[in-house]
Amino acid sequence: MNILFAVSEAAPFAKTGGLADVAGALPLALAARGHQVYLFLPLYREIMARQKKLTETAAVTVPLGPEELAGGIVKLASEHPNLTIFTIRRDDFFDRPFLYGPTDKEYPDNGIRFTFFCRAVLETVATLALKIDIFHAHDWQTALIPVYLKTLYQDRPQFQGGSLFTIHNLGYQGIQDKELLPLTGLGWQEFTFERLEFFDRLNLLKGGIVYADALNTVSQAYSREILQAEFGFGLETVLQQRRDNLFGILNGVDYREWDPATDPFIDNHFRPGHMAGKKICKKKLGEIFQLPPEPQLPLIGMVSRLVTQKGFDLILPLLEQVSEIEAQFVFLGTGEPEIEEALQKLALAHPARIAFKRGYDNRLAHLIEAGADIFLMPSHYEPCGLNQMYSLRYGTVPLVRAVGGLDDSITAFNPETGHGNGFKFNDYTLAALTLTLKEALQLYRKPRLWHRLRQNGMRDDFSWIHSAAQYEALYTQIMASA
Numbered sequence: 001m002n003i004l005f006a007v008s009e010a011a012p013f014a015k016t017g018g019l020a021d022v023a024g025a026l027p028l029a030l031a032a033r034g035h036q037v038y039l040f041l042p043l044y045r046e047i048m049a050r051q052k053k054l055t056e057t058a059a060v061t062v063p064l065g066p067e068e069l070a071g072g073i074v075k076l077a078s079e080h081p082n083l084t085i086f087t088i089r090r091d092d093f094f095d096r097p098f099l100y101g102p103t104d105k106e107y108p109d110n111g112i113r114f115t116f117f118c119r120a121v122l123e124t125v126a127t128l129a130l131k132i133d134i135f136h137a138h139d140w141q142t143a144l145i146p147v148y149l150k151t152l153y154q155d156r157p158q159f160q161g162g163s164l165f166t167i168h169n170l171g172y173q174g175i176q177d178k179e180l181l182p183l184t185g186l187g188w189q190e191f192t193f194e195r196l197e198f199f200d201r202l203n204l205l206k207g208g209i210v211y212a213d214a215l216n217t218v219s220q221a222y223s224r225e226i227l228q229a230e231f232g233f234g235l236e237t238v239l240q241q242r243r244d245n246l247f248g249i250l251n252g253v254d255y256r257e258w259d260p261a262t263d264p265f266i267d268n269h270f271r272p273g274h275m276a277g278k279k280i281c282k283k284k285l286g287e288i289f290q291l292p293p294e295p296q297l298p299l300i301g302m303v304s305r306l307v308t309q310k311g312f313d314l315i316l317p318l319l320e321q322v323s324e325i326e327a328q329f330v331f332l333g334t335g336e337p338e339i340e341e342a343l344q345k346l347a348l349a350h351p352a353r354i355a356f357k358r359g360y361d362n363r364l365a366h367l368i369e370a371g372a373d374i375f376l377m378p379s380h381y382e383p384c385g386l387n388q389m390y391s392l393r394y395g396t397v398p399l400v401r402a403v404g405g406l407d408d409s410i411t412a413f414n415p416e417t418g419h420g421n422g423f424k425f426n427d428y429t430l431a432a433l434t435l436t437l438k439e440a441l442q443l444y445r446k447p448r449l450w451h452r453l454r455q456n457g458m459r460d461d462f463s464w465i466h467s468a469a470q471y472e473a474l475y476t477q478i479m480a481s482a
């Protein structure tokens with residue numbers, strides 16, 4: 001089938017989080033299964049910087065309110081003949097230092113930028129006369145695509161394909177002032193409680209939820225959790241209304257990028273049965289973070305956006321008691337300034353135990369996966385989470401909270417049966433986290449059991465091929481009912 005994949009970031013071109021990992025890998029996995037895939041991205045500054053030459057394939061005219069704006073279509077080299085990568089060029093919108101704004105702020109015109117992007121994608125379909133069976137949009141940035149397909153574009157013959165809207169994170173809804181509505185080209189009849197209105201503002205994510213033929217989240221657990229007020233961010237009722245068309249498909253892992261046997265970022269490769277390299281990776285990681293060598297202590301790592309979602313209101317108090325914990329910690333991340341400052345302070349106060357590097361650093365993320373013994377993900381909520389699955393392959397045992405994709409991918413280790421791939425706790429409390437960490441530290445002192453636990457995880461297979469097959473089945477189902 002012909003699949004259009006519209007998304008606001010994709011590795012290796014532009015990335016702020018897991019969405020990019022998904023959009024970098026899933027289109028390729030679908031292309032490899034024989035589908036024709038058109039991936040659409042905005043042409044950001046960082047993408048332009050990577051290209052030697054930018055050649056516009058075509059120009060596109062994009063209606064934005066009363067105006068018509070010009071956009072360029074620039075093709076990028078793709079790794080598979082079935083995958084075509086189009087970027088939409090409009091320098092005043094996308095030639096900026098950040099994708100969405102500096103870490104703790106949004107560009108004030110994000111609503112306009114992504115409205116433009118959504119319309120430009122659809123106008124490109126028209127301009128290039130593409131034949132599309134499935135329009136697959138992701139998160140609030142592209143949520144207007146399913147809306148347009150059922151409104152402004154509904155009578156145009158090229159836009160009769162089905163639509164799938166994937167929710168990667170309900171915490172980001174793209175809520176805009178209602179003044180954006182006229183710019184979208186949609187009529188005020190869309191500004192109702194049943195459609196895009198949300199507390200007198202325009203909720204783009206809600207538009208995707210209301211209008212797409214089908215919806216999915218990036219794990220099964222999260223598809224159930226978001227129907228409850230605790231995880232629904234005010235959209236639980238709307239989601240409940242769509243529950244018959246709401247599915248869950250766990251993300252996969254791109255093992256071409258995340259495999260300690262071949263990872264180009266690490267010098268000492270390892271794999272099940274040949275683990276000597278991991279010890280050296282651990283030693284080097286400690287050196288990079290300037291921690292005093294304590295080879296007998298487990299090294300606990302975390303790579304994360306520094307936002308409340310990820311469990312920092314448990315982690316920070318846990319670290320206050322670090323002198324009672326037999327372990328060393330390394331953190332890599334950027335995000336909310338309060339969390340950055342708190343981590344910095346803790347690292348200064350406990351230099352032998354806690355180290356923190358503020359920043360976004362893909363190489364260091366790989367070195368942490370390779371060198372740490374335990375990977376920490378006590379998220380408050382987690383639609384899927386990728387690092388716990390990366391960690392498994394690197395023999396770095398995940399310690400997670402039982403939510404969303406963390407719950408779906410991690411099974412608590414049972415020393416009696418030898419089954420399980422990590423440590424898992426339920427209650428979002430410091431006590432529950434502390435107890436599970438204690439369990440982990442005790443098991444760490446039992447080399448045979450630890451070895452078993454690590455090997456279990458390293459042998460797990462979360463390849464994209466499984467998830468791609470599920471997306472394919474869902475696309476087929478959407479087309480059949482369209």
Ligand code: ADP
Nearest residue numbers: 017018304305333359360361362365385386387
């Ligand atoms: P989310 O998308 O909510 O941030 P995921 O677990 O799905 O969480 O994906 C996060 C991705 O971003 C992973 O590939 C992780 O390695 C990467 N990442 C997050 N923060 C950093 C950072 N500071 N430096 C490098 N990579 C990071």
Ligand code: GLC
Nearest residue numbers: 018019168218382383384385
């Ligand atoms: C979101 C979620 C994360 C998920 C990622 C990719 O950023 O926070 O849990 O893994 O999207 O789907």
